[in-house]
Each structure stands twice: as C-alpha cells, then as structure tokens.
Amino acid sequence: MAQRVPPTVTWVDEDGGAVRMIDQTRLPGELVMLNCTEVECVAQAIERLSVRGAPAIGCAAALGMALAGHTSEAEDVEALVGDLRAARDRLAATRPTAVNLFWALEEMDRVIADRAQEGPHALRQALLERAREIVEDDLQRCMAMGHNALALIPQGANILTHCNAGALATAGYGTALGVVRAAHEAGRGVHVWVDETRPLLQGARLTAWELCMEGIPATLITDNMAGYVMSQGRVDCVVVGSDRIAANGDVANKIGTYTVAVLARRHDVPFYVAAPVSTVDYGLASGDIIPIEERSHDEVAMLAHRVTEPVCPDIAIYNPAFDVTPHDLVDAIVTEKGVARAPYVQSLAAMRD
Numbered sequence: 001m002a003q004r005v006p007p008t009v010t011w012v013d014e015d016g017g018a019v020r021m022i023d024q025t026r027l028p029g030e031l032v033m034l035n036c037t038e039v040e041c042v043a044q045a046i047e048r049l050s051v052r053g054a055p056a057i058g059c060a061a062a063l064g065m066a067l068a069g070h071t072s073e074a075e076d077v078e079a080l081v082g083d084l085r086a087a088r089d090r091l092a093a094t095r096p097t098a099v100n101l102f103w104a105l106e107e108m109d110r111v112i113a114d115r116a117q118e119g120p121h122a123l124r125q126a127l128l129e130r131a132r133e134i135v136e137d138d139l140q141r142c143m144a145m146g147h148n149a150l151a152l153i154p155q156g157a158n159i160l161t162h163c164n165a166g167a168l169a170t171a172g173y174g175t176a177l178g179v180v181r182a183a184h185e186a187g188r189g190v191h192v193w194v195d196e197t198r199p200l201l202q203g204a205r206l207t208a209w210e211l212c213m214e215g216i217p218a219t220l221i222t223d224n225m226a227g228y229v230m231s232q233g234r235v236d237c238v239v240v241g242s243d244r245i246a247a248n249g250d251v252a253n254k255i256g257t258y259t260v261a262v263l264a265r266r267h268d269v270p271f272y273v274a275a276p277v278s279t280v281d282y283g284l285a286s287g288d289i290i291p292i293e294e295r296s297h298d299e300v301a302m303l304a305h306r307v308t309e310p311v312c313p314d315i316a317i318y319n320p321a322f323d324v325t326p327h328d329l330v331d332a333i334v335t336e337k338g339v340a341r342a343p344y345v346q347s348l349a350a351m352r353d
Helices: 039-047 054-071 077-092 099-118 120-148 176-185 202-213 223-231 257-266 344-349
Strands: 009-012 018-022 033-036 158-161 191-195 218-221 237-240 244-246 251-254 271-274 322-325 332-335 338-340
Touching (some): 054 099, 120 332, 158 176, 176 271, 251 257
Parallel strands (some): 191 218
Antiparallel strands (some): 009 018, 251 322
C-alpha cells in the first residue's frame, strides 16, 4: 500500500528541543530518524549528506540556527548573538553550491538584527518561529510548483529525472518530484525514468525509494542509458531540480544533469527545471561563477556503497558534485510564482521576492 514519505527535516520538542531529520545515508535499507540536539550535529549531517537537496539544506540550516539559540547558555543578548554568529559560520562552511543554505542563513540574520533588542528569550523564540515558517513555506512552495507545472505534463507522460529532487530534498513534497507528485495526484498516469545518478546513487537509493513508497510507476536505469531511452521515443520530458540558478537561467544541479540536457536537446525532448525562487542567485550573472563543490575521491571508487581500491592505485580521481547546464538548453524553469521562459534574465527578475 502506498505511503507518504515522512517529513525530511523538522523541529521537535523532545530532548528539550531538537532538529529531527531522515538520515538519508541509511536509505533505502532502513528508515532512521536522526535527532540533533547540537549545532555541530546539524552541520555534520549536511556535510555527510544525511540531509541533502538545496531546499532541505536551507531548512536544516534555519532550524540549526534556532537550535543554536535554544542551546546557548548566554544570559544576555550580546553573548547570545556571539554564539549565533559562531553557529552561522559553522553552518555556512558545510557546502558551497546550494544557494538555499545561504538564503536561509540570511533570513535568520534578519531575525537577529530585528529582534535582538527585545532580549534573549524573545530572540530565541523569534528564531524558532522563523525557522518553522521557512520549513512550512518550502512545503507550500513545492506544492505550488507542482500545480504550476501541470500545463507542461501531458497525459501518460514518461518523465526522466536525475538525482533526487523529491520530498527528501525539500521539506517534504519535492521540486522535480513535486511536479511528478502533482501530475500523479491529478490522474495524469505518469511514469518516471529514474537515472541512478553516480557516484552516490541518489536516484537509485532515494528517488526510486520515494516513488515506490508512494506507488508512482517508475523504472530505474543507469546514467548511460538515458540517451538510448530517449532515442527510442520513450521520454516525453525531463524534469530536474537545482541547487543554484544564475540570473541568466544557467542551472547548477547534480553532476550528470548537463549531459542529460544535451541528450534531451538532441532528441527534441523538453528539459524543465523545478526550483523555488530562493534557489535563484540574482547576484550571479551566469553559471560560470557558481562555486562547484568537489567531494571525496573515495566516492568515485565506491561500488555498491563499499569503498574499494581502484584498479590502478595511482589513478587520479576527479569528483565534482555538480555541473552547470547553460540556459539555452533549458526550456522552462518552474517556480512557485509561475513558469519562467527565455529570456530568463527578464522572466526570473520578474519573480524576484
């Protein structure tokens, strides 16, 4: 029987207050909830991908700031703000590419600036209230994105997606998979092609798990099968998420997304991106200057989740976690405010908060 995926990241009052999240490193083998009662736990959860996906990272960071206020022993505002600044610096250093992380931290900065004069207790409460609002806001934005994308998804559509941009990557509904969910709930009879997404297999481990949980028809393929499946006429559109979008519409997403976009253009398959407006970095003119995280070489040497020695022990390994898809390969960017199309400099600017 189909089930809903539990909330990805939330605040709980247990243990005197904690940030609770699904430990995604344990999926799909087991569903384990991680309770963080210290900011360092939240930071490490982001770094080791226990929580991942740009919107979910933003939610975790906001809740982490609320947790920092909650756990601080400071008795006056000046000391509390000092503890909060230290927490902010730690959270900001976790992962460089997802702009939602920095957006959420800036939102919490505003709370500190606006409410600090009211005293430590009021500031702590205001931080928690804003963090909870950010989580709820993300959920509502994703649902709005799904609704806005319905006009792009035909009846019986075969949708290819890359990586995981579902409930696990957000507060609980999804960006790219939010589009899939909305179409499924609307009775469109969709089917999803799931790229496995090397090297960490977020598609095989997470997207496939989500779709199976909710009873949405899906087929898992290796990354190098996508072009062949498109050539057979078995893909009607591609829908992916994004970790950062430049002002001109260039899209940073999980490594391999650019390849999918090139294949989609070759086969006349529409390529859509689903992301909240908070993912747009209006300060970056193009994707050329989006910082790209490079992760551990061990991830590339991994096979079936077990780190192995390469065939050649001296082989060099390159492991960028993201790539950038140029805006001219993107047919539409779906946001909670509507569907943006080229020229993106104008259409995205019109959606700016």
